[in-house]
Amino acid sequence: MLRINRENLRNSHETPWLILDLVMLGILFVNLTWLIFDALYATDFVYGLLGTYFPAFLNAYDPIHANFLLVDLVFIAIFFTEFCFRWAVAIVRKEHLRWYFFPFLHWYDIIGLIPTGPTRLFRFLRIFSILHRLHKFEIIDLNQTAVFRFFAFYYDVFVEELSDRIVVKVLSDAQKDISAGSPLLDDINAQVLAPRRPVITQWMAGVINHLGQSIQSEEHGEVIREHVRKSVGKAVRSNAQVSSLHYLPVIGKTIENTLEESVTDIVTTSLVNLLSDLDAERIDHFISVGIHDYTPTADALDKEVLNVVNECLELVKAHVAQQRWKSHLTEKESAIPTGKPEI
Template sequence: MLKFNRDRLRASHEGIWLAIDFIMLGLLILNLAFILFDSLFMTDYFRATLDFISPSIAEYYRPLHNNFILIDLCFVAVFFTEFCLRWFVSVKRKEYLRWYFFPFIHWYDLIGCIPLGATRIFRFLRIFSIIYRLHKYKIVDLTHSKIFQFIAFYYDVFIEELSDRIVVKVLSDAQKDLRQGSPLIDEIATKVVATRLDTLSAWIASTMAHAGYSIEDEEAGLMIRDHVKSSVAKAVRENSEVSRLKLVPVLGNTIEQTLESAVADIVIQSVIHLLKDMSPQKIKYFMTHGVTASLLEEKALDKEVLAILDECIELLKGHVSNQRWKTHFEQD
């Protein structure tokens, strides 16, 4: 059921236009009924049915049928006058950017005014335009009506099915391209990564410098420094050459501990300076002229990456193909 919101009607100051809409709605229904009846009247079967019901019906209607064009032109005159009036008001209110946008946006109203058999069907769309206009001003709420919910649901089903098939088609074409040996990895490296090498180098250098300052900080880098010291101490103790220092009388353990501390500090400072001194130019040079993998390893890696992409696309296709609208019936 359509519910009228009187508060919204008073707030919108559209009372006059609402009255015009109802008048036009009544005229549209009358005009469409007249067109339908006159179209049926031209058939022998329908006239025979009318004669069977009452011969006087056909006799009374025959003058209207003979002047159908004239009567229809009267309806057209009213419809066209209402169209021009709304156009004038639209220009005055500046509803659109240009004054001539109105007839293009409401093309169905203009075409419906043409008194031809093929164009009269567009007058039926005026009914929906009037109801939509009332819904836009929130004077009529269509969202809770059964018809609106029915149309909205199957519209969503249609859009979902159509979009899913388009997406699956696109993904399938991408898969086919990959399986035929698409140079995707090379294109990513040359057209995507290479063009952003300066940005990547600057980001990597900034990250490494930040890591160096973090390790150097007494609080932030405490855990890493302790880990390095313990690793160096373990390595020093396990070294056979250093272990011989223990044989030195009295000073053996002291020398070993001093050496452990000195080596740990040297390693930590070396790592800190290495990270802090890494400039974007050095990173870029290393990325450009650094040691690369062998040709066989590169081909194997490219093949594995393409296989991963193929599997990901396959999973994505399965997810897209899932008909989520069916859950509506399952919940019922």
């Protein structure tokens, strides 16, 4: 049920406007009722019915029907006066950015002033404009009305179905362009990655330097150092010249172990120095010169990236195509007590 919040009405200082709106609604109701009656009066059925049962009324109303445009002009004059008054108040209050915005925002009032059959229907929109204004000032709460919830739900259904189809169509066209050889990857590289290469190289340098410091750390680098030690030891032991040292009596095994430890330390220190000293300028030079012409697997990589993009778009399409309003309706119906159906 529609209720008026009197406290908000007092705080909004909209009471005079509410009274004016109610008066104009009454006049609008009389005008629209009269329009409907006059339209029915012009039909043979109603005219004959009135002539049979109310001949006196027929004789009295005939001159009014013949000059009904003049009667409607009286209502139009009232509506036009009220429109100009509201326009003047809007200018004084500076409700809009420009003074001439008011008639454009209330175009339906202007069209409703035209005394023709179709345009008179726009006078109905005044009812919705009044309700919207009262709802904006929280004098009434349309969200609590069953009619509003009904139309809001099916409006959301319409918008969701329409927007989902548009989004799926756009994504499908994008997939076709990509599959047809659209230079997407080249555009990404030239317009997205290239301008950000200094930032990317700086980040890569920071990561590599941090990795070198971690290897050097006694606490965090033990795993890498142990891996290097095992790899070097395996390489040293598999070397024919080094392996022949253990044939030397007494000192052969010692020389082999000393050589293995020395090479391990040299490799570890070299790796730490390499990672710690590498800066963004060297990485940028390496990218632009060292791997600029590397193309053996470029085609395979491009295809794989396009497949990834295509699969991501398919997932987006599947998510967008889900009719969430159906699940919302199901939850809504399951929450309704048995025997109390709701629209």
